[in-house]
Amino acid sequence: MYRYDVVDKTLVNERVAQFRDQTRRFLAGQLSDDEFRHLRLRNGLYFQRHAPMLRVAIPYGLLSSTQLRALGSIARRYDRGYGHFTTRQNIQYNWPQLERVPDILAELAEVEMHAIQTSGNCIRNTTTDHLAGVTPEELQDPRPWCELIRQWSTFHPEFTYLPRKFKIAVTGTAQDRAASQVHDVGVHIVRGAGGELGFEILAGGGLGRTPIIGQVVREFLPREHLLSYLEAILRVYNLEGRRDNIHKARIKILVKSLGIQEFRRRVETEWELIRDRGGLRVDDAEIARLRGFFNPPAYRRLADSGPPAGKSTAFRAWYRYNTTAHKIPGYRAVYISLKKPSVAPGDITDAQMELVADLADRYSFGEIRVTHTQNLLFADVQQDETFELWQTLEKAGLATPNIGTLTDMICCPGLDFCTLANAGSIDVAKLINDRFDDYDYLYDLGELEIKMSGCMNACGHHHVGHIGILGVDKSGEEWYQITIGGAAGADASLGEVIGPSVRKIDVPETIARLLDVYVERRRADERFLDTVRRLGVKPFKERVYAAPIAA
């Protein structure tokens, strides 16, 4: 993985000093609430319902065991012993004290981490495929490009006060695991006509109040122009994006109002002016240097052995659902499920973080990845060591065999923590887990993505859930609007609302009725999503609202 040199290290230390001074000035009354808000937000610090919330950047979801250990230590000493992984592959602490945040940042800097641009109207953490570098289907490892974008976007002098936040996702496979089509900019590594690698660039995707699938701005961008093209897009957006209405300020609204052709024309006009100026052209030697940080680890020469034989049903279920294919024979990528039914999705304790760090050292070359579905991943585990790994994970509550199933839900912090939320989401996840606790049934349902947000800001990506759940406030009560048919992958689509919202206690029964229709009418090997696409919303809607749900 990327390691800091003296330039990176100095910049992060200077940021700690700057933020320490800003915090001091706020506490001394020299900065107003509003002035400090603009400063702290660009450093990942929110003032939430109960306490400040600090979001720490995990660039493209990649962590070393040393870093994860430090995150665990911080959770124990500065928070209440846990952290929460997010859909941007970052981690959030829900209970730090403002006065101590500069000290947390100083400790993070020690392990080459920071909270720079994890919130605020600036370029956020670039995300990517959590299977980058190990998936067999990849054109090229996207992580060196992510690192290049990370550096270019960090403290970008021109784009630190954008109309609204700006999120970039990069992916190197046709199967899009980074939800790139619902990002402000999606970067797809593709092959050009001559077989050379370059990028397809999408813009204007996004969720929130106005969900939109991104549109192609450029079908093929030669690789040396990546940064100049991004700079052109950002400049057009910074100058022309709306600043008068927070709900219309994302780039998707600009793209929509100009139309993709006019947006493209403006971007390309700007790009023509800057593409050949010094500095922004990506030098092959620089990319080669970055690529060197992501060289494959020292794999052993092994044959594919599959799961160790003669083991329990529980292990075999875990192996089937929580591990996935690896391009190197004899290896698997292993998910560490943070979706134990009794725990809020994405939450992890300090002790679990330290255990996972130790296991990463032992089984996966000391690296851990955060997935945008709020789980962790060991990318490089020997197939013949999966059983021992499972035994340890199982004891620690980290082996719930549910990856890709109904209970592998994406879920925002909701009303329990967030000041924006209209309704709870963690407690709904709990209700769903209580109702759907039969693994035979879950496995029979197959691939199913439930995504839940406590408000229309859509941190839980509900629009692109096969089943989406959106918390709404109805005269002070928490109700939930259900959508079906959304997807975040290569076949991205936005879910359709099935009808009037339902009460919190009725969410599980509503889902059960949707699934009944699926089970009755699915064709062989058809996913829930495919059945919805084939049949449309109508039969699902009819079933849900045919009879009142008994309280």
Place this chain on the structure above:
Amino acid sequence: MPRRLLRDGHLVDDDWSYLGETEKPAPLILTLAQWQSERARWDACDGRLGVVLQPAHRIEVLAPDFSRFELIGLEFSGPSEGRGYSQARLLREHWRFGGELRATGYVRRDQLFFMARCGFNSFELPETDIEHAQAALTTFSNAYQPSNDGGLALRPRHRWPDIPASA
């Protein structure tokens, strides 16, 4: 008391006045509306002129008269305003404006590093910030991305053979 400024890294008394602020003929800073509505007057004026643009103004409005101005001010309407950063780069990099580029309006020490990198070389700051302004220009000792500020742009690091790895 004259207005104090940070200009080219030094605290100085402002030698410019805004139209209406003084009886002196020049050097004068105009709003775009003042420039456009009294063209005959300014065409007859031999003195140095400057103009201040609002965030929503397009730089191109100055195009025909570009060489008339020795100073261009860009106003920041509040702590979230960010168009001035792009306007500044357009002025410096596309239009090759070589005069004084001044940040006005909501300008605080926390923004100076970025503003300077975008090409501003003078800053109107409140009294509470002005003494700290020089230090703010060196908040960071390096930068990842090229801008128009020459010395800070990070060269591709593979050309730095002597760069030590972090400990």
